[in-house]
Amino acid sequence: MDAFYNNLMRKLLPDFDNRSSSKKYRPTASAVREPSMQDYVERRLTEVHYVAKDYKFCDKFLGVSLAALLLILMPYLHIGVFYLKIWVPDKPPIDKQACTCSCFDTVFRGRYEMPGLVTYKHVYFNSTANTFKIWIMTIMFIILFYESIKYLVSVYRNSRIRKIWFSLYLINLYPHYYSWWSFFSYYNEEFYTFFTHHMFFCVTEIFTTAVVLNLCNYKNELKSWKMMLILAINLVHIIVSGSDQFIAHVLQGRGTNFQNARNIGLMIPDVLHIIIPALEFYRLIVRSEVPFSDLCYKEEVILFILFITIGTLFGRIL
Secondary structure, three states: OOHHHHHHHOOOOOOOHHHHHHHHHHHOOOOOOOOOOOHHHHHHHHHHHHHHEHHHHHHHHHHHHHHHHHHHHHHHHHHHHHHHHOOOOOOOOOOOOOOOEOOOHHHHHHHOOEEEEEEOOOOOOOOOOHHHHHHHHHHHEEEEHHHHHHHHHHHHHHHHHHHHHHHHHHHHHHHHHHHHHHHHHHHHOOOOOHHHHHHHHHHHHHHHHHHHHHHEOOOOOOHHHHHHEEEEEHHHHHHHHHHHHHHHHHHHHOHHHHHHHHHHHHHHHHHHHHHHHHHHHOOOOOOOOOHHHHOOOOHHHHHHHHHHHHHHHHHHHH
């Protein structure tokens, strides 16, 4: 191929050989100085700067830090403060030297320990299918929580955040944490009486939070169907839980102090998820100066009523 190219160029350019030889051996003068170590360092630092800027290091660092802080604080406040200091402060301390555990399969200890009268450990866990389910569920909750915090940090730094919807996100943290703790207990104790019932609430709460996160960002338009979805889900929650444990425990006074506090703590987010979206929906109608019948499709209203009806029946059956 090179020979063909050279022959072709010789036919087109009679002085091709002279040009190539003179170009090959002619010294080239350059006004550009050779790069120094300082130039190299400056260039690399500039590249690092722009890479870090594109990577949005600050957003990711703040997201990780806030998520880690909240994940650390919530179990501590739950068990280390509320349980240990308020609910059951009278429980006696454990004698670490004398206590033993015969229910520990010691699989994760390998050959270092065998089943039997195992000495004290801060954490015991058996190598069972339920332990694996607890691990999967915990990882899923942590990832979802981290991603939501990372998204909110990005919205706060790069856009405008709707504070009223952000407050709904914060209010719903307790129901999500309570769901994780409940499923942890279900699997840990193999007590599944309320498992499907609670799963219904957990899944619908996740849908609610997903829409709330979307509406936290000013760039995302307020749509009627988004607010109607939040209203429908939380109306179902209030109807199902209100006709179940809330009335029996709180209104009729059959519950313990802990049960009453739990039921009120779960009911308040549902009520606020009715009040705030309804208020925002009304403001949207006023701002747009469009009648409700024109703002919402007829199909949306039908689906809204249908969802509440089916959701209530489904929640009661479970």
